[in-house]
Amino acid sequence: xxxxxxxxxxxxxxxxxxxxxxxxxxxxxxxxxxxxxxxxxxxxxxxxxxxxxxxxxxxxxxxxxxxxxxxxxxxxxxxxxxxxxxxxxxxxxxxxxxxxxxxxxxxxxxxxxxxxxxxxxxxxxxxxxxxxxxxxxxxxxxxxxxxxxxxxxxxxxxxxxxxxxxxxxxxxxxxxxxxxxxxxxxxxxxxxxxxxxxxxxxxxxxxxxxxxxxxxxxxxxxxxxxxxxxxxxxxxxxxxxxxxxxxxxxxxxxxxxxxxxxxxxxxxxxxxxxxxxxxxxxxxxxxxxxxxxxxxxxxxxxxxxxxxxxxxxxxxxxxxxxxxxxxxxxxxxxxxxxxxxxxxxxxxxxxxxxxxxxxxxxxxxxxxxxxxxxxxxxxxxxxxxxxxxxxxxxxxxxxxxxxxxxxxxxxxxxxxxxxxxxxxxxxxxxxxxxxxxxxxxxxxxxxxxxxxxxxxxxxxxxxxxxxxxxxxxxxxxxxxxxxx
Amino acid sequence: xxxxxxxxxxxxxxxxxxxxxxxxxxxxxxxxxxxxxxxxxxxxxxxxxxxxxxxxxxxxxxxxxxxxxxxxxxxxxxxxxxxxxxxxxxxxxxx
Numbered sequence: 001x002x003x004x005x006x007x008x009x010x011x012x013x014x015x016x017x018x019x020x021x022x023x024x025x026x027x028x029x030x031x032x033x034x035x036x037x038x039x040x041x042x043x044x045x046x047x048x049x050x051x052x053x054x055x056x057x058x059x060x061x062x063x064x065x066x067x068x069x070x071x072x073x074x075x076x077x078x079x080x081x082x083x084x085x086x087x088x089x090x091x092x093x094x095x096x097x098x099x100x101x102x103x104x105x106x107x108x109x110x111x112x113x114x115x116x117x118x119x120x121x122x123x124x125x126x127x128x129x130x131x132x133x134x135x136x137x138x139x140x141x142x143x144x145x146x147x148x149x150x151x152x153x154x155x156x157x158x159x160x161x162x163x164x165x166x167x168x169x170x171x172x173x174x175x176x177x178x179x180x181x182x183x184x185x186x187x188x189x190x191x192x193x194x195x196x197x198x199x200x201x202x203x204x205x206x207x208x209x210x211x212x213x214x215x216x217x218x219x220x221x222x223x224x225x226x227x228x229x230x231x232x233x234x235x236x237x238x239x240x241x242x243x244x245x246x247x248x249x250x251x252x253x254x255x256x257x258x259x260x261x262x263x264x265x266x267x268x269x270x271x272x273x274x275x276x277x278x279x280x281x282x283x284x285x286x287x288x289x290x291x292x293x294x295x296x297x298x299x300x301x302x303x304x305x306x307x308x309x310x311x312x313x314x315x316x317x318x319x320x321x322x323x324x325x326x327x328x329x330x331x332x333x334x335x336x337x338x339x340x341x342x343x344x345x346x347x348x349x350x351x352x353x354x355x356x357x358x359x360x361x362x363x364x365x366x367x368x369x370x371x372x373x374x375x376x377x378x379x380x381x382x383x384x385x386x387x388x389x390x391x392x393x394x395x396x397x398x399x400x401x402x403x404x405x406x407x408x409x410x411x412x413x414x415x416x417x418x419x420x421x422x423x424x425x426x427x428x429x430x431x432x433x434x435x436x437x438x439x440x441x442x443x444x445x446x447x448x449x450x451x452x453x454x455x456x457x458x459x460x461x462x463x464x465x466x467x468x469x470x471x472x473x474x475x476x477x478x479x480x481x482x483x484x
Numbered sequence: 485x486x487x488x489x490x491x492x493x494x495x496x497x498x499x500x501x502x503x504x505x506x507x508x509x510x511x512x513x514x515x516x517x518x519x520x521x522x523x524x525x526x527x528x529x530x531x532x533x534x535x536x537x538x539x540x541x542x543x544x545x546x547x548x549x550x551x552x553x554x555x556x557x558x559x560x561x562x563x564x565x566x567x568x569x570x571x572x573x574x575x576x577x578x579x
Contacts, residue, residue, distance in 0.1 A: 098559040196539050210538050239544050308522040319499065326500070328572050333565035341574050342500075350502035358501055362511070363518055365499040366487070376522065381535030383528050388536060419514060420521055436539030461539075 004029040005166040009070055009223035010250075012169055016058070016069045023058035023069030027051050027113050030071045034115065034167050037140075042162040044076050044134045045084050046116040054113040067230055068111030073168035075159050076117040077124060078104045078214070079203040087205040088120040088155075090133040091352025092331045101203025102235040103172060103214045110230040115168050119158030122354045123322065124179055124207045127425045129157030130413060131356045139187055139410055140165035140484035144450035150410040153183030159217045160187040164484055170218035170227050174204060176211045177310050178429025181441035184217055185405035185454025188443040188482060190471065191217035192224050195462050196436030197242035200235030208317035209240075211310075211433050221442060221471040225249035228464065244462070252465050255472035258292035262470070263398030267303035268428060270407070277404045277453065280445050284402055284455045287477035288470065298394040298401070302386045306431040309387065311423060312367050312380035313434070318357075319364025325352060359419065388435040395460045400470045403428050405441040405454035428456060438464045442471045443480040452482065486516045
């Protein structure tokens with residue numbers, strides 16, 4: 001018999017409905033797997049008591065909903081009432097929210113079981129999970145013939161590692177510049193970032209508010225669709241939340257590409273692109289063509305400016321958002337002996353923030369400072385408008401775009417010590433974030449070293465359904481069954 | 485444009501992050517690396533382009549100017565490093 005933890009979320013749902021197993025059995029199987037895999041450091045906090053109480057309520061019939069009894073991991077960026085929430089930062093160690101985030105409230109409403117809080121890059125700033133104050137997350141994957149530990153990607157690296165290693169059925173992630181898609185690609189799972197505004201940002205610890213968007217990470221496209229339907233929805237407490245109906249994404253899934261046009265952005269074929277990535281991309285094009293799609297070349301002329309634009313806009317917003325960590329209202333406080341309140345602010349932030357977070361706060365502070373604001377920040381906002389316009393024009397010719405998710409498979413710890421080298425890992429994911437578009441990564445093959453590679457589908461605003469259909473088409477064609 | 489150690493200290497002060505003398509040279513180098521790289525945006529012709537602050541079309545939604553929550557001082561203060569008599573407590577501000 002297949003282990004319960006190996007089932008897809010959809011299969012778990014069916015098994016629970018048919019009473020093939022109980023919610024408590026399913027939850028316990030995951031708690032056992034978590035206990036046996038603590039070396040991955042995927043969870044910062046495990047919540048077995050909460051999970052089992054929720055599961056018992058499902059078995060008793062008092063807890064119902066489309067996700068009743070489904071064991072999920074929650075990225076530590078989401079406030080969960082009564083459970084420590086740190087955003088992977090020391091500055092929030094011991095912070096126990098007295099409220100529930102919009103996204104997790106939706107999942108609880110639908111009956112989900114919460115297994116714990118998943119590790120992540122500090123304040124979601126990172127692409128490898130090396131910036132967490134709670135230790136790095138390790139990918140369950142290893143390259144062929146090597147024992148070297150690999151990064152799970154980031155910032156949702158705990159989510160990626162846990163879903164891939166079967167330590168939860170699915171996980172919440174957040175994506176500011178690729179933090180759902182890149183880690184999903186690195187560990188061979190699926191993940192979708194919906195259109196900006198679909199998921200409430202309320203109670204999700206802010207990094208860059210004009211970019212931050214939550215989404216699901218799971219082992220199949222259908223599982224992502226099931227979670228996405230639950231996570232989305234209007235929230236009056238988020239001023240940019242979209243007040244529009246949420247489709248039943250799973251029910252609407254067909255995987256059909258007949259009559260669809262798929263755009264291939266020429267600017268994404270970078271000089272010196274890894275030939276394996278290029279070959280996988282060509283394979284993806286062939287798969288969608290075989291499924292009946294028409295393939296067209298499109299141009300996104302400002303692609304090369306997306307990363308520098310992102311690294312002005314995101315740090316600028318972060319420097320403002322993270323001003324709240326002052327040692328007064330929550331989190332850690334450090335007061336130097338005899339220090340006044342200003343000394344306390346500076347000492348608290350020096351001790352509480354890690355290197356990458358400090359670097360980004362300082363970049364943001366500089367580009368917003370008097371005399372430099374127009375040259376950096378206003379110019380970046382203008383280029384962002386041009387990047388969004390590029391996509392608008394491309395979507396006049398096609399329904400979805402197909403690109404690689406990341407320029408390489410997962411790398412080893414310490415391989416990208418230079419911040420700029422790390423930033424370049426997000427080259428394919430950042431543009432869709434700047435434009436607020438729905439985008440997903442689907443596992444499509446293995447590298448010659450036996451590591452997962454993902455393909456990215458980018459859609460029109462609010463066309464998550466089209467993105468998921470193309471994702472399902474790739475999933476079916478790729479038949480990706482490899483596991484760590 | 486590049487930053488020198490004096491500017492780095494000024495940025496750190498504005499950001500309320502204490503930096504030690506040892507940290508300044510490394511930070512200066514890293515910030516210059518990043519700033520030198522983002523400066524390529526200067527070559528883009530953006531004349532006549534409106535800066536994009538949000539991907540949401542139109543103005544932000546407004547709500548009625550009414551009290552929607554409150555009366556929960558215990559919850560508000562629950563995570564404070566130091567609280568006293570229903571207030572957040574900080575080191576002495578006025579001598």
